[in-house]
Amino acid sequence: MANQWDKKFKQEFPFMALGSLLKAYAEINQGKGKDVKEFKKEAEDLFELASSFVIKAGENASEDEVKTETPQFEINED
Amino acid sequence: MKTDDILLKYINSGNHKREKGRYWATDIYSIIKGHLKPKDFFKQKEIDIIGVRNILSGMAFESQLKDVFEKTGVVFKYGDEIKREMKITDEITLVVKPDFEFEKWVLETKYPTKKRQEIPEWYLYQLEAEYRATNKEVKLGIFSYPFNISYITYKPDDKRWNKITETLVKFHNKLN
Numbered sequence: 001m002a003n004q005w006d007k008k009f010k011q012e013f014p015f016m017a018l019g020s021l022l023k024a025y026a027e028i029n030q031g032k033g034k035d036v037k038e039f040k041k042e043a044e045d046l047f048e049l050a051s052s053f054v055i056k057a058g059e060n061a062s063e064d065e066v067k068t069e070t071p072q073f074e075i076n077e078d
Numbered sequence: 079m080k081t082d083d084i085l086l087k088y089i090n091s092g093n094h095k096r097e098k099g100r101y102w103a104t105d106i107y108s109i110i111k112g113h114l115k116p117k118d119f120f121k122q123k124e125i126d127i128i129g130v131r132n133i134l135s136g137m138a139f140e141s142q143l144k145d146v147f148e149k150t151g152v153v154f155k156y157g158d159e160i161k162r163e164m165k166i167t168d169e170i171t172l173v174v175k176p177d178f179e180f181e182k183w184v185l186e187t188k189y190p191t192k193k194r195q196e197i198p199e200w201y202l203y204q205l206e207a208e209y210r211a212t213n214k215e216v217k218l219g220i221f222s223y224p225f226n227i228s229y230i231t232y233k234p235d236d237k238r239w240n241k242i243t244e245t246l247v248k249f250h251n252k253l254n
Contacts, residue, residue, distance in 0.1 A: 006192065068228040071217065074153040074181065 017057075018050035082127050089130045096120055098253050101246055103174040103207035107200045110245050116252040136189040139221040140177055143187065147178070155179040162211035166243050170250050174211035177219075184212050187219040187227070197230055205232040206239055 025046060034042075079087070094102060096119055101109075108114035125133065147154050160179040164172045176184040186208055188201060197205070197218050209216045209232065216232040 068220075068230055069217070071183070071229055073147075076151045076153050078151075 014054055015050075017053040018047055021046045021050050085130050085134060086125075086127060089125055089133055090122075093122055099169050099250065100171050100173060101249075103172060103204045103211075106203040106207060106242055106245070109249050110203060110241065116249060119249075119253060132189075132191060136187070136221070139189050139225070139227075140187050142225065143219075143221075143227065144178070153180065160184075160212075164207075164211050166246055167250075170246055172207060172211070172242075172246065174207045176208045176212065176216070179212065179214070183215040183217055184208055185217050185219050185229075187221060189221040193222070197232060202232070202235075202238060203242055206234060206242060208232075209234045210239055 022043065025042065105114055144156055146152075156178055158175075161173065161175040164174060166172050177187045178185040186201070186205060190198070201218060205216045205218060216234075217229045218232060220228045220230065222228065
């Protein structure tokens with residue numbers, strides 16, 4: 001059963017990349033007088049970029065499967 | 079009693095009674111990480127209902143696997159007959175009990191709450207102890223639903239073993 005942190009992570013992880021990009025955007029553009037219309041357009045671009053990161057990360061994770069084995073068991077036929 | 083109360087009673091009444099000088103492999107990770115402190119060692123910590131459900135799920139899968147092995151003639155040993163007590167020093171004994179033992183390897187089963195890409199750190203110390211205690215290859219068996227088990231071989235690590243013994247000695251010396 002997932003604990004509260006697992007649940008929080010599941011809810012938030014798709015948006016973490018976007019959050020990081022928006023933070024970087026804010027730091028880069030601080031004091032440059034961007035208006036809301038301009039911000040909205042650029043935020044949409046950042047959303048597309050963030051989504052591509054999440055999708056790529058998901059693909060990498062699914063390829064990184066556990067290398068499991070299939071051991072042989074000795075059977076007593078008596 | 080409601081079902082939850084029965085489950086809580088079932089798990090919480092079966093705790094090992096702890097004693098100085100006798101440590102269980104399942105406690106090593108908690109000791110190393112500082113989650114189990116010397117001052118709390120003798121306190122019987124109540125396991126909450128979420129923990130109880132997790133433990134019972136693992137027990138249920140393990141019990142079913144044992145039944146499958148028995149009914150199909152798999153040659154294995156189980157329970158107290160495979161329990162080892164390793165002397166770390168004259169005063170310190172490490173108690174190790176794998177879930178299943180075969181001629182050439184031992185199996186420790188877990189039913190993790192989420193899919194794992196590798197052996198989680200919190201299992202490594204127990205697996206290392208099982209290797210040292212049995213001198214056999216140790217496999218982690220990860221249960222999943224619908225009933226399945228995936229096997230991953232544990233790679234022994236001398237540094238990890240040294241850390242275990244050093245930690246137990248320090249912990250033992252801090253116990254009153």
